[in-house]
Amino acid sequence: MYLLKESCQTGFIPDIVRILRKYDLFNQLLQYTSDTVFPSSSKWKSIVYKAVFNWEELMMYNRMNNDSDFSRFMLIQDVISPHILWTVALKFPEHLSKLSNIVRLCTDLRSTNLIELCHFCGFLHDDRISHIVLHCTKTESLRDDLWCLISAVFDIEFSVFLHSLSEYNLIHVLLGGSLPYRLSPSDHVIFVLHSAIFVDKMLLLYQH
Ligand SMILES: [Zn+2]
Known part of the structure; x- marks a missing residue:
């Protein structure tokens, strides 16, 4: 009826x-x-x-x-599934707090036209996370360590691939975004783990 x-x-x-x-x-x-x-x-x-x-x-x-608020988040998580950082955290629970920090950062990423002055290096930037991870002199040593580790652990083609990415794409890849490169699942986990750890270290250093 x-x-x-x-x-x-x-x-x-x-x-x-x-x-x-x-x-x-x-x-x-x-x-x-x-x-x-x-x-x-x-x-x-x-x-x-x-x-x-x-x-x-x-x-x-x-x-x-x-909703433009999600434009950056889509580069990191565009499917309904747990973020890869949670998968990594299951394998490496000793790094859970660092990985949680990066997941929290991913949810807060927004595109903005706001120009800021870095109080460490004096450069202007409109993307705080990209500046800290990819440019700032304050985090230069950690950034060098990350690239050295990537060069040592993965084949040279992968390093070349990462360097070929635009900064906008690279920062999202380093935050666990989709990786348009064929790595084995175990290598992908290792890459995501170390990227997250170094990004977390850079953010911590930048705050002090
Ligand atoms: Zn700076």
Whole structure:
């Protein structure tokens, strides 16, 4: 009866129907009511999981694409899954606090036109994190150490690739963003771990 009326009724069945419509599963219900053929329990769970995931992913993309506050965050996390830094933290729990600091930093990244003067090196910049990690003389020694470590641990092609990135892309890669380079999963974890540790050290040094 509810299906026919399309009304604003309340209750269990109307709620179920609204949820099915929300996740584009209503046709499954219509199919069931017309021919009494319903998927098995496991298949139904799979259908529901996929439908909910697709809906949530679409909502996430719509929101992030229409809000400039998320333009940088999208370069770091553009899928619904735990950030890679959490995956790294599971393998290296002794570095959890440092990795948490970087995740927190990722959520605070915003594009801004605000020009600031660095009180350490005296240069003007409009991107505080990029300045600290990629430019400032205050963190130069740590930056050199990071590049030396990358050169020592990974093949030379990877170093060349990183140097070929624009600064804007490089800073997001160093924060655990998607890496358009084929590293083995274990090497990727090591790269993300060391990048995060060094970025955290630079931020700490810059504050003092
Ligand atoms: Zn500086």
